[in-house]
Amino acid sequence: MKTPSVYIAEELMPYLRAKIAQILYNKGLRQSKIASYLGITQAMVSKYLSGSYKKPSPDIMEILDPIAEQVAGFILSGASREEVIAFTARKILRLFSSGKLCRHYSSYAGISESACRSLFSTSPELHFLEETKIAVRELLSLPGFSRLIPEVRSNLAYAPANAETPEEVIAIPGRITLVKGRPYALPPEFGASRFTASLILSVSKKNPMVRSVLNIRLNESIEKAIKKSGLKFRKVKTGGLNDEEAIAVISALFEDDKLDAVLDEGGKGIEPLVYIFGSDPFEVVDKVKKIMEVME
Template sequence: MSLVLPSELVVERFLPTVRAMLARRLADRGLTQQEIAAHLGVTQAAVSKYVGGDGAGDEHFRDDAETVATVDRIADGLAGGEFDGYDALAELVSLIRTLEDRGPICELHEEEMPELRGLGCDLCVRGLDPDVRTERDVLSTVRTAARTLAAIPGMPEYVPNVGTNVGMGLPDPRDETDVAAIPGRIYAIGGRIEIPANPEFGASKHVATAILAATAVDPDVRGAINIATDDGVLEAARSLGIEPLEFDADYDDREAHLRSRFDDRGEVPLVAYHRGAFGIEPVTYVFGGDAETAVELVHDLLGATS
């Protein structure tokens, strides 16, 4: 794991880019290299390099509209005498805070630390927050569940044509952005399971609506996976003491429909399925307390079919 602080990116990537942008803009406004060096707190040789460079700096900032606007504002202020060093610094500090709030600094941070991807990280803005730990735990659980799923013998045969997904919600999820799943779904390719990316929140609509319906009835049921409907799997569920719940495939509001059916049952069934409809592939949802538990049940169901 690489440990990179956002401040390192500010020093190593942001500041050199902004200095180069400012140097060229101040030169365009008629300032000498010596005057520019005094404003920027660098040597005249550095200014010469900045001014002579072509497209120098990091494109994350060089092409960012907010950065361009701030640099232009500072250049105008310094060249016209309305800004001093304090004013320029205040503008840059404000800009950095903006860029750390889901901006280019965030993008760079995720590139340098892939562990942050999918977290919707706002650590720089919000500070240490126990909710972030919960989000990380959910993402980790879904990641492990997906890898476990890929290793289940015979699993590719039960992946629907539209793909499958495994997801898990945060405690008391409000909407699909509180449910983590695999972006782009999981597919069976060449007899093996293909997991295209690490889990992210808001990555799945279908499995998320099933999880939201389940947690609305039983907050302890936060994980689910969809697989192809198969009579052998349904019989395997019954042999394990699980009575599958059949529901309609053709409905407008999936979450509301599932919640109503769960309410009718008086609980969230571990297995719920539909037989499909025109343009709708038959699908079975397998539920669990978390994503790993749901996948473990899939493993048991497939094992019981053989």
């Protein structure tokens, strides 16, 4: 009987653990530490690092590789083993509930894709909220992130695919601020932002693949870093515009394009800002990392 748990154990986890182990090892973690996080023996970690494990199809690798990067980043940000397990389980559940894995699982188990989807038909709201919490935690842990927080402070917003109003968008109450020189944020929640939530809703109407945004400081060094990092961006100037007009100007850039960032040069009384966009908060955080790596 090839249940989803058997499929996960036999087809997904060996490759996922191996990829996570390789990323962590390349970042300097000892094999014993990696084994502790993954809940396996050090000998198994060594086996994974040598490439001795069952590899899935290229399609499955393409699905699992971004998750391995996210899990490894979560571990490196200081997450506990329990948090890592919960995060990984939610990511795999989302892959089933979204249907991304059902085509592969249905072939493996000999059932229809619709039967697969019915097994995982749950409300995704809590998953979206948990993902945002984890992304915010990773963002706050980045060394030097405090340098990117503008005077108006930063906010990270995430609009689930069914979101239509700011109340249905996840954001940070009070935004990300500095406390004794260190970034600080309250836990994300639905309906916590007006401008940032309205912005991502407007952008996602132009390009449904763009669901998350973060604003950071804009100055000469940050602009140079964005250029060097290879991120695709456009410039605007919203000085003198009200919020609704500014949102319209920025979202219009996504009419026929998917940008990584929009550089708003502001104007009189308006602080220059960078808006970093992505399909989800993890992609946004990854782009922040790219910028900071170039700056360093």
